Amino acid sequence: MGHELQYILESKRLVWLVAVVFAVVIMFQYFEFPYGDVSSSMFSVRRAQPPLSQTNQTETSSEIPKSSGNITIFDVSNHTKPVDTLDEGNNIGIEINIQSNDSTTSPPPSLSASLTPPTTVNSTVISPSIALDNNTSKPEVNAPDLDPNFKKPATSENNPAISVGESPVKELPPVKAIHERPIGDIVTIADMHDILLHNRASVRSMKPQWSLMVDQELLATKLQIENAPVNNNDRALYPPLYRNVSRFKRSYELMEKTLKVYIYKEGEKPIFHQPQAVLSGIYASEGWFMKHMKESKHFVTNNPKQAHLFYIPFSSRMLEEKLYVTGSGSRDNMVQYLKDYIHLIAGRYDSWNRTGGSDHFLVACHDWATDETRKSMDSCIRALCNSDVGKEHFELGKDVSLPETYVRSTQNPLRELGGKRPSQRSILAFFAGQMHGDVRPILLQHWENKDPDMKIFQKLPKSKGNKNYINYMKSSKYCICAKGYEVNSPRVVEAIFHECVPVIISDNFVPPFFEILNWESFAVFVEEKDIPNLKNILLSISNRRYLVMQQRVKKVQQHFLWHVKPVKYDIFHMILHSIWYNRVFRVNPVS
Template sequence: MGHEVQYILESKRLVWLVAVVFAVVIMFQYFEFPYGNVASSMFSMGQAQPSAGQTGQTNKTKASAESPKSSGNITIFNVSNHTTPVDTLGKGNNIGIEYSIPSNDSTTASPPPSSSASLTPPTIVNITVISPSTALDNNTSKPEVNASNLDPGDRKPATSENNPAMSAGESPVKQVPPVKAVHKRPIGDIVTLADMHDILSDNRASVRSMKPLWSSTVDQELLDAKQQIENAPVLNHNDRALYPPLYRNVSRFKSYELMEKILKVYVYKEGEKPIFHQPQAVLSGIYASEGWFMKHMKENKHFVTNNPKQAHLFYLPFSSRMLEEKLYVTGSGSRDNLVQRLKDYVQLIAGRYDSWNRTGGSDHFLVACHDWATDETRKSMNSCIRALCNSDVGREHFELGKDVSLAETYVRSPQNPLRELGGKPPSQRSILAFFAGQMHGDVRPILLKHWENKDPDMKIFRKLPSSKGNKNYINYMKTSKYCICAKGYEVNSPRVVEAIFHECVPVIISDNFVPPFFEILNWEAFAVFVLEKDIPNLKNILLSISNRRYLVMQQRVKKVQQHFLWHVKPVKYDIFHMILHSVWYNRVFRV
């Protein structure tokens, strides 16, 4: 009997001990261990633990994962699993204009979404189309979409389209491991040039690009090129074609020579005219950049290859202007059919070639100047390198380090795109500042409110009366010291390149605008950037620039001009080669 009593007491103690341990576990679980729970914390002791910063990113990403979306024989899902080391891109000769106006603006930025999900090789039945933003965008609100630089009375801003990746009848077809997104540092209302430099450096340091599903010789060629660029020696510069102060790091411009030496581009032959393969339709007007680039790319013998396996880049030859002109129904407020046409094109390419699927489209690129292109391409083509005129890093889906800011150029004569090139020497530029244009957006009315007919030195007008060859407008640019480049509905404006074309120092009033070739050019060396809120103080800002400093900037405008000119036949360092170089440069630093 005594042994039985003792056994009962020991059993009760054991039960009590188990209950206490269980309570302690529940309490610890309630307060949450750093790695999620007690069990996982203990079992992970022998594994490499992430840093504190990595932990926050890792935990946030699990919630953003989605199962793939099916569209015909295409599966669209969010995945990328390759990291690029830090790009310590120099900021060059940063000698921009500074003026003493109090500002509390501060911004931060973040790397793009990523994942560590692994992929299996594609099959004929199920072709994988990678779209890094598809999964995340479905849970976020869409920005209001506006049009910019529209032809008079032609279009009005339209509302955002429905998610093209989740049309009726679509359903996930395979389960994908949870995708871990990188935590986005919020971007403030105003992103200054200094902020953009930081954002670009951050994105270079933490970029996640699609790792190829199978290897190719072009991958090693890109890695070799990247190493040569990163280790480029300081140039003992005897080449007068390049003027070092114009570049953030002129030594890094060795990448241009590498491009000329090894780059091969495959141009897809699919697509029906006039939306695809008809550059002649867009060789004049404000969308001319996409037409001229397509023309030169298709005619090129040096870069273009007919063998996709040799290509470092793949060009999607469509015109965003012709897409809008042929498919948009005026007054409908919907661009769903435009988005669907691009989605169908990607499906066509993915169904016929394995090149898209090998990299998820990360080595494909497009060149589009219409304001709507940023929003229209952000689903089915967001994994591509997008050369876009609407380069708004604050509100639009423009990703520094992947996407390229496309120079918006107004070509008046396709037969002679260099007609009226140049302007008066500084001694004959009697006008301090000039602007004329339609009242698109909310910045230009403010500009006119403060400066129209207010000061004889400030020639600020609405649209000038029509004249043969637009002579009045051109003469003002040729005889002004500073040309005001105020945003329209969107951040971009052809006036930036027009000012350079006529050797007038551009004054850019467009918050969050990423200027063309930002990765390479040191814009502060030859342009003035004024915050929109500082428009009332515009004249004082310009007068604070000494005459000596103005003369330096004006000479630099003349020197940088070669990078913004279209030629009937492309020449070295011209705008065609600079656009291609920016695409190439971003591709190299994302392998």
């Protein structure tokens, strides 16, 4: 009995010892993880979003206009109800400001987010030939060196343990799925509003590993935007076009006053640093933005510690052109090339590791860019033309919908701007294009040569300067913007360019500058399933309503124009502003 009693006592001591050790480990992890939540850091997905059925949002945001007077969303159930109650004098100037500490915006514990920072270890500096480690597979083709002029970084002032010739990162943290919640077949504009509201309230970027002055500047900026005074007096900004014109105006002013961008010098042309290669065609947005960003003396800084944002200056179009192996069906080498680049800059700069890349951004218009950047650059703010919130891991509130612009003249990107007056637009609706994807064949099946008011064609015969296509757009009331292989189409911007009301038929497409613009006030959204009823939907819009929308298209046009030299509120500044705006509202200070 004595031996058995002694055995029981020793067993109890062992159990207590194990429990104490476990408790110490948990406490240690609690203070070490960037979010201070060990359970979420260990087990939760990186981000969570609410199910689309969650309609009982208690917060009211000034960014979401609640008046139905300037919203046009059509589906089978309501297309017969024309929206003709607009009053230009009565639907502006309604501003509702909410405070960031509103208890109703606090996310439930189950929606806590986690992003593991890069592990700080001693390793050999990554060489210019980007041979990283034994576990990194080499690209399928010989990629050009990222940087032939390699210089070893100086010792980090913020991390003195890293000496010259050492890299602060050996392996990038794995990227976890964004959309862990189920997403329905169709994410409506209203659903997108709700998701954006939720992400604004509950999702933050990784806490910085150490504090800099720029963190406090971003926090002060956020507070000023949230408390922006009501301002409807700027003649350059027409209030019904915006979710909250006062917030936009204040944010834009603070961007002009405050924002500094650091551009990484690493990377070999033409994939990096060569905007001239992509200034025309349907991918021109990434080329023109790179050109203006690199030439900017106002926004660019050479001091990384002064930067609020870090630009990764690569072209998704040139990446595909130089590295894709025709007929292979594989993008693995392109994904690896970008991963190697992130390893390179993470090994040379403190900047990536300080924030986990959440203050870095890229601008890419190729359809593949969404997938190519997901594994190594998902923590970045990604300005993407392929803004599919349903299946392409596009995250509202972090990522930016990049306008896809078809630039035909690099010397004069404004050539052919404008269109006929509304009274001279004799065509009800127009579409012409190649049969990409599964939506366009359905559109033609129902409307090609079926109705004289509906000019729906396959690709038009070639003409000098594409005159036939342009003239149709200039002469039509509504321009059909039907998705191709992916949700994006240059027709959205082309319609605005030629002052034709866009009719967007692309489920789950996040329209450009969604966080700023009230798209429902100047565009029509038709679900793909409603294509057979398209004409009735358009005819249900009263002439008065059409005239209001067409005038608003003309007013919003300034935000979608490229200029040889950037001008205030143009497309370059709007892209940069959306990136800035998303960064400000995701800032996460060091506690």
